[in-house]
Amino acid sequence: MSFGLVLTLTSCGDEDSSAAASGDGKGTVAFGYTADYSGAAALAVAEKRGLWKGTGLEPKLSVFTNGPLQVQALGSGNLDFGYLGPGALWLPASGKASIVSVNMLGLADRVIARPGSGIREPADLKGHKVAVAEGTSGEMILNLALREAGLKPDDVTKVAMDASTVVTAFSSGQVDAAATWYPLIDTIEKRVPDLVEVSETKDYYPKLTFPNVFVGRPELAREDPGLVKKVVGVLKESGDWIAQHPEESEKITADFLDLPADRLEGATEHVRILPSEELAALSQDGTVDGWFDRLAEMFxxxxxxxxxxxxxxxxxxxxxxxxGEADRT
Structure with a gap:
């Protein structure tokens, strides 16, 4: 997500938005998200529990298919804040967004192999076709697996495709292995129940983490830190509630996304939700900076x-x- 306090209505010269930009009155904040549990849960809970009340802000929520598109929208002034998965964290590192909050730590990524392929561990990937959506956390977990095995990227044949096509290619046997994530793997397992998990995100934790984050335009914190703190206060309160009510948050998010109630059941098994107090401590002692710095080296x-x-x-x-809470009033 990118950072910069140009509220949607502010860019149009609306007086109410200008009031929000100065910390008073009511203003509209344009906020992007993706239609999955990690990408929508915080906003879904904030809406359900009325956490925006008292901030003087009205969220205008827009769904996107991925993080890079949200960063483009931030750059064009069509969004104020957004959501990025770990595969897109090179965008803040390149100066196109500022991270305002860690959302959750992803544990969903896997390198998987078809039964009978002979692939049981990362070293076995050599010489095989591997489907991967480039620029995603799937590509990151694949590169980590190859590095662990002492292999180079060209020791495998990477077959680049979008994430949904990875499901089809792996399920139909067009490739021997794939680098992807849950819940897509749930779909694959229904078609290939005996698939092999070759590598997973938590193999590298805590040295490497896969955080997903909220971002805003870089100039926003400089121009109106008070507004940003109000937004972050809502995100922290929402995240703390999720940490205490994970199963209920799955249902709230499914309802928010207009999905069947059981569609996101078990989604919290593939993330680590850190309370804001713990995240604040990890931010102060440099741990979170270390997460991002090590990922930047990978990028x-x-x-x-x-x-x-x-x-x-x-x-x-x-x-x-x-x-914190005081920024809501």
């Missing part, structure tokens, strides 16, 4: 960044830590 290896830079330039840890 350099993937060709997404020319150099890793420093997360202190794009993770607004002090703002996150200081935001």
């Amino acid at each position: 350099v290896g993937m060709g997404k960044l020319p150099e890793p830079g420093k997360s202190t330039d794009y993770y607004l840890s002090d703002l996150y830590t200081s935001a």
Whole structure:
């Protein structure tokens, strides 16, 4: 997500939005999300529980298919805040967004192999076709698995395709292996019940984490830190409620996304939800900066960044830590 306090109506010269930008009155905040549990849960709970009340802000929510599109919308002034999965964290590292809050830690990514392929561990991937959606956390977990096995990217045949096509290609036997994530793997397992899990996200935790985050336009924190703190305060309160009520949050998010009540059942098994107090402590002691810095090094290896830079330039840890209940009034 990208950061910059140009409220949607502010860019149109609306007086109410200008009031929100200065910290008073009512303003509209344009907020992007993706239609899955991690991408929507915080906003779904905030809406259900009325957490925006008292902020003087009215959220205008828009659904996107991925994080990079939200960053484009941030850059064009059509969004104020958004959501990014770990595969898109090279965008904040490149200066196109500022991270205002860690949402959840992803544990959903896997490298999987078809039964009978002879692939049981990362070293066995050599010489095989692997389906992957480039620029996603799937590509990240694949690169980690190859590195663990001492293999180079060209030791396998990467077959690039979109995430939904990975499901089809793996299920039909067009490829021997795939790098993807839950809940897509749930769909694959119905078609290939004996698939092999070759590598998973938690194999690399805590040295490497796959956080998903909320972002805003970079200039926003400079121009109106008070507004950003109000938004972050809502996100923190929502996240704390989710941490205490994970199963109920699945149902609320399914309802928010207009999905059957059981569609997101078990979604919280594939994330680690950290209470805001713990995230604040990890932000203050540099742990969270370390997560982003190590991922940035990986993005350099993937060709997404020319150099890793420093997360202190794009993770607004002090703002996150200081935001709280008082910013809602």
